[in-house]
Amino acid sequence: MNxxxxxxxxxxxxxxxxxxxxxxxxxxxxxxGIEALKRGGTALDAVVNATIVLEDSGILNAGLGSVVDAxxxxxxxxxxxxxxxxxxxxxxxxxxxxxxxxLARKVMELTDHIILSGSGxxxxxxxxxxxxxxxxxxxxxxxxxxxxxxADPTSxxxxxxxxxxxxxxxxxxxxxxALDNDGRLAAAVSTGGxxxxxxxxxxxxxxxxxxxxxxxYGAAVATGVGETIMMSLLTYxxxxxxxxxxxxxxxxxxxxxxxxxxxxxxTAGLIIVDRSGTPYGAYxxxxxxxxxxxxxxEEPYISGFPETT
Ligand code: ASP
Numbered sequence: 001m002n003x004x005x006x007x008x009x010x011x012x013x014x015x016x017x018x019x020x021x022x023x024x025x026x027x028x029x030x031x032x033g034i035e036a037l038k039r040g041g042t043a044l045d046a047v048v049n050a051t052i053v054l055e056d057s058g059i060l061n062a063g064l065g066s067v068v069d070a071x072x073x074x075x076x077x078x079x080x081x082x083x084x085x086x087x088x089x090x091x092x093x094x095x096x097x098x099x100x101x102x103l104a105r106k107v108m109e110l111t112d113h114i115i116l117s118g119s120g121x122x123x124x125x126x127x128x129x130x131x132x133x134x135x136x137x138x139x140x141x142x143x144x145x146x147x148x149x150x151a152d153p154t155s156x157x158x159x160x161x162x163x164x165x166x167x168x169x170x171x172x173x174x175x176x177x178a179l180d181n182d183g184r185l186a187a188a189v190s191t192g193g194x195x196x197x198x199x200x201x202x203x204x205x206x207x208x209x210x211x212x213x214x215x216x217y218g219a220a221v222a223t224g225v226g227e228t229i230m231m232s233l234l235t236y237x238x239x240x241x242x243x244x245x246x247x248x249x250x251x252x253x254x255x256x257x258x259x260x261x262x263x264x265x266x267t268a269g270l271i272i273v274d275r276s277g278t279p280y281g282a283y284x285x286x287x288x289x290x291x292x293x294x295x296x297x298e299e300p301y302i303s304g305f306p307e308t309t
Pocket of ligand 1: 205
């Protein structure tokens with residue numbers, strides 16, 4: 001068996017980012033994931049370790065770099081799923097942990113629940129002594145101040161705010177999927193959500209089957225406008241197609257095509273891996289930086305940047 005780790009840095013326009021900087025983060029994330037597999041860790045260890053690196057980068061919309069809501073407050077969603085045990089854990093609208101993906105794993109492993117939200121989830125992070133989030137970055141606060149007057153802070157439909165988020169290219173949620181050397185699959189996702197979202201809004205990244213899904217056939221993680229991904233159940237749909245006999249590549253393309261037929265372009269992307277270890281990334285946005293590395297590869301494969309950055 002040949003372990004493989006796949007990660008992405010979010011679907012969007014990717015107009016305002018430094019390509020080298022993002023490539024470097026993706027590479028370190030892939031290395032963190034593959035090192036876990038080389039040490040004999042599970043697919044779950046690999047996806048969580050890879051996602052922590054993305055959360056800690058500070059330049060992506062997750063963990064340290066998370067965007068803020070319409071009141072300028074930080075609330076994050078994250079989820080993990082272990083395809084071998086069929087168990088999942090997620091956190092929604094959390095503010096406390098530096099690494100929401102770690103808290104999502106704790107929810108899966110230490111509680112009988114699947115999703116913990118808001119103050120309860122923060123309480124668990126506090127009780128577990130998890131590192132505390134230092135608050136929004138200067139870059140995020142600057143964007144917030146610049147755009148908050150243009151946003152519609154009262155509408156829960158927040159179409160205008162999604163438009164702003166898209167213009168800013170701020171759909172850079174992160175995620176990872178992996179197949180380990182024993183054939184187990186896992187998925188992890190983490191996000192600050194959509195900039196200027198209505199306070200209390202929860203996106204797809206906290207919902208198994210929407211933002212993340214894994215079973216014994218495949219694992220997938222989504223990014224894009226959560227309100228659309230929750231309705232197409234994008235990752236569940238893609239993994240189901242693998243179960244029906246399609247390869248990861250065809251399954252991702254078919255699931256995304258269905259999603260696009262419902263919600264149009266510029267709405268979503270996903271990364272996927274099947275039990276044969278085939279990795280793939282598909283998106284209907286201008287870009288979705290993603291990459292993969294296998295246990296026997298020296299250098300990772302990186303793709304999905306826009307033509308010019
Ligand atoms: N899917 C995330 C959300 O809607 C956003 C993203 O992918 O950037 O919360």
